[in-house]
Amino acid sequence: MTGMSIADLHDFMADAFPQVSADFTVESVEDAALVVRLNVGDRHLRPGGTVSGPSMFALADVAVYLAILSRLGPVALAVTTNCAIDFMRKPANGAPLRATARLLKLGRVLAVGDVLIHSEGVAAPVARASLTYSIPPTG
Numbered sequence: 001m002t003g004m005s006i007a008d009l010h011d012f013m014a015d016a017f018p019q020v021s022a023d024f025t026v027e028s029v030e031d032a033a034l035v036v037r038l039n040v041g042d043r044h045l046r047p048g049g050t051v052s053g054p055s056m057f058a059l060a061d062v063a064v065y066l067a068i069l070s071r072l073g074p075v076a077l078a079v080t081t082n083c084a085i086d087f088m089r090k091p092a093n094g095a096p097l098r099a100t101a102r103l104l105k106l107g108r109v110l111a112v113g114d115v116l117i118h119s120e121g122v123a124a125p126v127a128r129a130s131l132t133y134s135i136p137p138t139g
Contacts, residue, residue: 003071005029012074013066024062027098034067037120038097049093056097056117057085060129063101064113068133071106077136078111085129092119097126109135 006026013021027035044055061080068078091097098118105112110132117127
């Protein structure tokens with residue numbers, strides 16, 4: 001299998017996850033990291049105008065999933081098997097969030113990644129997550 005470009009990842013999300021694909025924009029793909037933006041809308045906000053925890057979890061999950069696909073190609077059935085997320089500070093009100101995902105391990109059956117989430121324009125991270133994915137057998 002070969003990896004996927006930014007355009008390939010956007011097309012894949014639109015086909016496989018049309019219900020949420022417009023929420024996410026891949027900004028960069030490199031060997032070391034993938035950066036994806038959550039296009040924050042009213043449905044992502046909790047009372048007080050800050051981005052909700054479930055929306056930040058979704059961003060972290062999508063970031064690692066897309067990082068895996070960027071390396072392996074369209075493995076639609078790769079699934080999250082574990083996630084731990086630390087919410088460290090309140091995101092800026094209504095500002096887009098950016099997640100930088102780094103794959104720590106990409107094996108035949110498991111992938112492990114770390115994610116840092118930042119509010120646009122703010123240096124300190126708002127959340128950190130560690131995720132493990134199960135990769136289905138090929139062939």
